[in-house]
Amino acid sequence: MSIIQVTNLHKSYETLKAVNGISFSIEKGEMFGLVGPDGAGKTTTIRILCGLIKQDEGVVLLMGKDILKEKKEIQNNIGYLSQKFSLYGDLTVDENIEFFAEIHDVKDYNQRRDELLEFTRLKPFRKRLADQLSGGMKQKLALACSLIHKPQILFLDEPTTGVDPVSRRDFWKILSQLLKEGITILMTTPYLDEAERCNRIALMNKGNIIALDSPIKLKEKINKQVIEIVCNPIRNAYKLLKEKFSLEVQLFGDRINIISDKSFDYEKIIDFLTQNGIEIIDKRITTPSLENIFMHLIK
Structure with a gap:
């Protein structure tokens, strides 16, 4: 049986439909990602699963128990790291961990605390x-506090937002080790490069799940190629391509991505841009990224 089972979940705030009838399941020991932009419904979903807010409709089972009926027992077996740093700034690192140990009624926590401090390099x-x-370091402390009672499931709500690249890398090393220990991780992230690390992901938009599978299988399902072009002036090139070709054209900073069938001759695009005074700096054919797929599915 799945360790997390969500069926037909709904949640509205007045006229806003935050979560619109989503369903998914997560197996024990899996890292599962809810991926999407701000306002997609990721945080609302994770807060319902943690028992912090109630759903309007639908069933949420964690470890075979209903979150509405056995919330306290479920919360004793889960850890939650919220978007915002929610620990106590006037307490030391040790004191914060001690405080959360006492909340979860962990008696002999000294050895566990020392293990977590070593584990997080704090x-x-x-x-x-x-x-x-x-x-x-604040995020690593929050993670240590959420692990003091040895939870079976760890919920992470955009854990690396606003964190520097080195700390992000350290954080992911820690999560990899937790997976080896058999902890199930459900995380939300707006970063599609991070989503690549998950076993499976659910792409969310406006309260709906628009795709659910492993990152590799999602890429295979689209069965397209990406023509990536770096050129100058890029905005002129983008406008010309949108007007000329009935292809999906995506602009990413200093490069243009064109989604096409694998049989499409990309030299037609290069010739067209060159004839219109566009300087081609670099070009290549690549497989779609999750970002390409997400934008393609929305369109």
């Missing part, structure tokens, strides 16, 4: 006030 900073930690 041991040298254990006497430092939480307010004096960097953004990445």
Whole structure:
């Protein structure tokens, strides 16, 4: 049986439909990602699963138990790391972990605390006030606090937003180790490069799940190629391509992605741009990224 089972989940805030009848299941030991832009319904979903808010309709089962009927028992077996740093800035690293251990009624927590400090590389900073930690260190402390009671499921709501690249890498190393220990992880992220690391992902938009599968299978399903072009002036090129070709053209910073069938001759595009005074700096054929797929599915 799945460790998380969500069926026909609905949640509205007045006229806003935040979650619109979504269903999914997660197996034990899996890393599952809810992926999408702000306002997609990711945070609302994760807060319902943690028992922090009630759904309007639908059934949520965690470890075979109904979140509406056995919330307290479920919450004793889950960890939750919210979007915003929610620990106590006037307490030290040690004191924050002790506080959360006592909340979860963990009696002999000293060894577990030391293991988590070693695990998150926070041991040298254990006497430092939480307010004096960097953004990445605060997130690692929040993670340590959410793990003090050895949860079966860990919920992470955009855990690396606003965190520097080095801390993001360290954070992902920690999550990899947790997966080896058999913890199930459900995370939300707006970063599609992070979603690539999940076993499976659900792409969300406006309260709906628009695709659900492993990142590799999602890429296979689209059965397209991406013609990637770096050129100058790029905005002129983008406008010309949109007007000339009945292809999906996506603009990403300094490059243009054109989604086409694999049989399409991309030299037609290169010739067209060159004839119109566009300087081609670089070009290549590549497989679609999750970002390409997400934009393609929305369109």
